[in-house]
Amino acid sequence: MEDDVAAAVDAYTDDTVGGAECCPKDREMHLISGEKIIDRLDNIEDTKGNGGDRGRLIITNLRVLWHSVANPRISLSIGYSSIITVNTKIVNSKLRGTTQALYMMTSSNGTRFEFIFTNLVPGNMRHFTSVTGVHKAYVSSKPYRELKLRGAVVHNKQLKILPLEQVFTTLHGVWNLSSDQGSPGTFFITNVRIVWFADMNEGFNISLPYLQIESIKVRESKFGKALVIVCNELSGGYILGFRIDPEEKLHLTYKEMSSLYSIYAANPIYGVEYKWRSNKEDEKSPAIITDDIEFEEIEEPRSxxxxxxxxxxxxxxxxxxxxxxxxxxxxxxxxxxxxxxxxxxxxxxxxx
Incomplete structure (x- = not known):
């Protein structure tokens, strides 16, 4: 995968970037491949860091962005992986006075940061609803983005398929060469990851998203030619080897994985899906949405x-x-x- 995409995902999901030198026109504030804007709200104040400054809050599937309207060079980028808690808090805003605001506690490189965002539209808490909903969707979709060893990814010899996942190939009799003797198992190739589990013990498995792959090659090993997958440093730099017989099937598998890997690199699937009902009166009376469920206030007829x-x-x-x-x-x-x-x-x- 292209280095800039992998590095950008790391920065956006694991770190908190902010400060007066980060401008929305700078590279750090640009959307990367696969990043989508889910909600955008004006009239949002960064109460803790830039009180009295009206700004814009942008919520994507990877992070929360805020920048000042008057001075766009004043901006913040908060990756969801850096968020510890999301809550509400009564604060004293320079523009709204005493009011309820969105409160986020984050951690980056061992340092904790607090962020408080106040919606300047009276009675509007859509910024809280959107951030909490998307953050929940992000946390629940980690298999799309994180390497998992010995996880609950297989049940009764069947792969637990993710909502946006499509299985292209299932190979039996694939040997994992991580031990001196190797272990036979089943190999799955999908549009978002590769999964292998041992035939004798399905708890011995690995789920590796394309996002965490550095390279895919065919190399010589002490077991003969093998499919070698190198993980990037973010996932531990593992080197995984798989023997697939016959050799013709090995090369076909390599070509298929390389093709899917390139397609994924051009348009990554992060698995963060959040749906909410659009309303022309959103700014005045936003809909309350949690995942796919909509709640509406129903006026009961007087009896x-x-x-x-x-x-x-x-x-x-x-x-x-x-x-x-x-x-x-x-x-x-x-x-x-x-x-x-x-x-x-x-x-x-x-x-x-």
């Missing part, structure tokens, strides 16, 4: 029951308490019901 209760409780002309009587319907003693009303009428959910 006869509410009018009955209102009239009864008003009790105009009430002078003294009415005598207590035993109610067979309720099984207890109650104040006698006013003339013109019945227990059934007062307790009906749907008026008859």
């Amino acid at each position: 006869e029951m509410s009018n009955t209760l209102t009239a009864y409780m008003a009790d105009e002309g009430h002078a003294k308490d009415r005598p207590a009587v035993y109610s067979n319907d309720l099984g207890l003693a109650i104040e006698s019901v006013k003339d013109g009303f019945t227990i059934q009428k007062l307790w009906e959910v749907i008026p008859s």
Whole structure:
């Protein structure tokens, strides 16, 4: 994969970049291959770092961006992997006064950073909804981006397929050459990763996304010609070897993997999917979205029951308490019901 794409993903997902020298026109603020803008909000204040400065918040599938509208050189880039917690906090904004804001605690290179973003539109918390929803989607889609050893990627000899994953080839009798003797197993090639597991123990497995691959080659080994996959430094720099017989199948597998690897490099799939309902009144009354579920406030029609209760409780002309009587319907003693009303009428959910 191209070095700039891999390095950019590392910076955007694992580090927090910020400061007055980072401009939206600079390379660090450009969207990389596969990065998508999910939400964009104006009138957002960076309350902690740039209080009193109106800015724009951009939420992508890899990070949160903010920059000042008046001075775009003042900007922030926060990768989701650097986020420890996302919450709300009551703050004192220079532009809004005391209000509820989005609060993020992050960590980068052993140093913790706090970020507070206030929506300057009264009553609008869409920035909190979008950031928390996309961050949740990012955390739950790690198999698309991270090397996994001995993970729960296989069940009953079958690959647990990811939502955006498509399996192209399944090879049986593939030897993992990580030990002196090698281990036979099953090899999967998909559009986002390669997976191998041992036939004798499916818990002995590896899931390697293309994002973490440095190179794919065919080399000589003490077991003969083998498919060699070199992982990048971010995933530990592992060198994985697989023997595929016969040799003709080895070369076909190499060509297929190289092709899929190139396609992925041109348009990476990070697995971060977030859907929300667009609304023309978003800025005034945003929809609350969690993943694929939409919640709407439904106005219940007023019923006869509410009018009955209102009239009864008003009790105009009430002078003294009415005598207590035993109610067979309720099984207890109650104040006698006013003339013109019945227990059934007062307790009906749907008026008859």
